[in-house]
Amino acid sequence: MIRVVLPSHLRVLARIDGEVRLDVAGPVTQRTLLDALEASYPVLRGTIRGHDSGPRRPFIRFFACEQDLSHEPPDTPLPGPVAAGLEPYLIVGAMAGG
Amino acid sequence: MTGVRVLAGTRKGAFVLTSDGGRDRWEVSGPHFAGWEVYHVKGSPADPDRLYASQCSGWSGQVIQRSDDGGRTWAPAGNQFVYDGTPGTHQWYDGTPHPWEFARVWHLEPSLDDPDTVWAGVEDAGLFRSRDGGQSWQELPALRGHKSGPSWQPGAGGMCLHTILLDPSAPGRMFAAISAAGAFRSDDAGQSWRPVNRGLQSEGIPDPDAEVGHCVHRLAMHPSRPGVLFMQKHWDVMRSDDSGESWREVSGNLPTDFGFPIDVHAHEPDTVYVVPITSDAQHFPPEGKLRVYRSRTGGDDWEPLTNGLPQEHCYVNVLRDAMAVDSLEECGIYFGTTGGQVYASADSGDTWAPIVRDLPAVLSVEVQTLP
Numbered sequence: 168m169i170r171v172v173l174p175s176h177l178r179v180l181a182r183i184d185g186e187v188r189l190d191v192a193g194p195v196t197q198r199t200l201l202d203a204l205e206a207s208y209p210v211l212r213g214t215i216r217g218h219d220s221g222p223r224r225p226f227i228r229f230f231a232c233e234q235d236l237s238h239e240p241p242d243t244p245l246p247g248p249v250a251a252g253l254e255p256y257l258i259v260g261a262m263a264g265g
Numbered sequence: 266m267t268g269v270r271v272l273a274g275t276r277k278g279a280f281v282l283t284s285d286g287g288r289d290r291w292e293v294s295g296p297h298f299a300g301w302e303v304y305h306v307k308g309s310p311a312d313p314d315r316l317y318a319s320q321c322s323g324w325s326g327q328v329i330q331r332s333d334d335g336g337r338t339w340a341p342a343g344n345q346f347v348y349d350g351t352p353g354t355h356q357w358y359d360g361t362p363h364p365w366e367f368a369r370v371w372h373l374e375p376s377l378d379d380p381d382t383v384w385a386g387v388e389d390a391g392l393f394r395s396r397d398g399g400q401s402w403q404e405l406p407a408l409r410g411h412k413s414g415p416s417w418q419p420g421a422g423g424m425c426l427h428t429i430l431l432d433p434s435a436p437g438r439m440f441a442a443i444s445a446a447g448a449f450r451s452d453d454a455g456q457s458w459r460p461v462n463r464g465l466q467s468e469g470i471p472d473p474d475a476e477v478g479h480c481v482h483r484l485a486m487h488p489s490r491p492g493v494l495f496m497q498k499h500w501d502v503m504r505s506d507d508s509g510e511s512w513r514e515v516s517g518n519l520p521t522d523f524g525f526p527i528d529v530h531a532h533e534p535d536t537v538y539v540v541p542i543t544s545d546a547q548h549f550p551p552e553g554k555l556r557v558y559r560s561r562t563g564g565d566d567w568e569p570l571t572n573g574l575p576q577e578h579c580y581v582n583v584l585r586d587a588m589a590v591d592s593l594e595e596c597g598i599y600f601g602t603t604g605g606q607v608y609a610s611a612d613s614g615d616t617w618a619p620i621v622r623d624l625p626a627v628l629s630v631e632v633q634t635l636p
Contacts, residue, residue: 176300177325180341210341214325218345226324260324 169200170255177215177258181208186255195250197229198241215258230257269591270335270633271609272316273601274303277625279318280607281336284620288597288611291620297339298330305586305629307373308335312380313633317342317399319370319385327369329385329399342399346370346387349406355389356418365389365409372586374429384455386426390417390443392455405455408441413460413477420444420480420499421545427585428484432491432508440494440509445480448496450509461509465498483585485527487534495537495564497527497585502539504564515564520551526588530613531596535563538590538598538614540583548603549580557600559614573617574608581606586629593634601627 168188173181189203198220205212216223220241223229228237232246232254248254271282278296297303298320309315316332318339329342352365368388376382385393385402391409393402408426417424428442437454440461447462465479480499487493496503496512501522503512516522521541530536537560543551550556555574558567581604591597598610605624610617 174324176322179299180325180328210328213344214328218347224324224326263323 168252169195169203169249170252171200171204172255172257173211174258174260176260177211180214181210183208188252195245196242197236197239197245200245200256201241226261226263228259228261230259231255267593268635269593269597270308270313270635271589271599271607271620272306272308272336272629272631272633273607273621273624273627274306274318274586274629275601275605275625275627276302279303279306279320280621280624282607282620286593288591288593288609289618293621294336296625297336298328301328302369303628304369305372305631306336307375307631308633309375309380309383311376311378313635315375315380315398317373317375317383319373321369327367329370329373331399343395343401346385346391346393346402347404348391348409349404352409354415355424356416358419360418362415365391367391368423371425371427372429374431377431377433384429384431384439386429386441388423388425389419390424390426390446392426392429392441394455407456408449408451408458411449411458411460413446417443417446417477428481430484430486430494432486433488434491438491438508440484440486442481442484442496444482445478445499447477447479448481448484448494448509461505462512463510464505464512465496465501465503467499482525483527485529485537487529490534493534493563495527495529497524497539499523499545502527502564515560517560517565517567519558519567520556520569524583525585526583526600528588528590528598530598531590531592533561533596533613536561536613537564538588539567540588540600542582548582553577553579555579555581555602557598557610557614557617570610570614570617572615573610579604584628587627589630589632591632591634597632599630599632601630603627 171187267286273280278299280295304319306318314335318330320328330339331342354362357363372386374384381398430440432438450461485495494505504515557570581602588600601607603626607620
């Protein structure tokens with residue numbers, strides 16, 4: 168199971184308590200992870216990236232394994248510990264935008 | 266039991282304020298959508314339990330919320346606003362072409378007779394409609410596609426479509442206002458539009474007969490006399506007696522004719538309210554005195570209403586969508602300030618009292634009169 172941590176304002180919006188755990192079919196990339204997240208929580212569509220797998224919103228960042236993955240291509244495989252469920256994938260509201 | 270429900274959108278959430286017909290004791294619920302900007306909340310005239318709210322943030326963009334129980338519970342609806350076709354460009358502040366980009370929903374206007382139909386005025390200026398209770402949205406592109414569209418420029422707050430008025434006597438007739446393009450009218454439910462700005466004069470536009478480019482801040486109409494429109498322009502309070510075909514200034518003896526909101530008494534079509542603001546550079550009341558001005562003559566002659574409002578050291582603003590009226594027998598007037606107060610008058614403006622004093626900056630105020 169892939170672990171995903173959302174910023175508090177999106178946890179409230181999606182009525183999520185704590186981490187999200189997702190099954191992601193096929194290679195684990197930012198695109199497939201976000202596709203699975205939005206399939207489980209349709210209310211998140213458009214709030215993290217554009218609709219229809221669009222670009223990341225400017226004030227949302229993606230972190231994992233102490234790396235900023237925000238500028239990685241969406242089809243790049245995520246780090247092994249994320250794919251293995253050992254480390255969470257962090258969706259973060261930037262320190263601007265609120 | 267007869268009562269009122271005040272819907273306040275603020276910089277950090279929505280609040281629902283309810284009272285009985287006396288309007289002297291209030292229950293406050295909220296913040297709903299805490300931490301998010303709520304530009305507008307409005308109820309359906311056809312079903313007062315159906316509310317729509319525009320919720321947005323710099324982080325996560327636009328969300329539309331819907332309530333089917335008068336604001337006690339809410340559920341997210343659709344948030345995909347896609348301009349029809351290839352959007353093209355409007356002018357940027359520096360005069361260069363700038364692509365149309367959706368930013369947020371400024372105003373939600375539910376249909377007069379169908380709770381599932383609601384109009385949305387958005388930034389960058391465009392008009393959308395949902396017919397399924399806010400789940401999906403389609404643009405009515407004729408307004409943005411007007412031949413003047415490529416020349417429209419944003420006002421200081423962005424290029425927003427902030428006012429939508431539906432004419433209850435003429436199906437299909439509606440008005441929209443855009444900062445800073447002007448007022449527009451459709452006679453076919455938004456399928457086609459034309460500017461209705463004749464008579465407006467704006468010092469920032471060299472051509473006194475300019476068809477568009479006017480910074481209209483707000484339009485108001487009384488439902489019993491929809492051919493008469495009132496306008497708070499950037500500067501100037503204006504009136505039209507022919508559904509926008511022509512306008513004349515009715516600023517009269519106002520201490521300043523700059524301001525944002527304008528509204529009409531529920532039972533007196535010639536009683537109009539504005540909140541004069543010092544200037545475009547000083548968005549606060551003149552002399553630090555918060556005064557609503559009322560005209561009982563459809564403009565020109567105005568009287569200050571001060572009883573219960575701060576008359577010293579007051580430097581708040583009242584934004585364009587932050588004034589509303591109820592339709593109880595003694596008409597109630599409401600407005601919210603950027604200082605977080607929502608003031609109410611249960612006697613047509615003669616006396617005022619705050620319902621709440623310390624909300625986040627108030628962006629919008631609507632009122633529902635409940636059976």
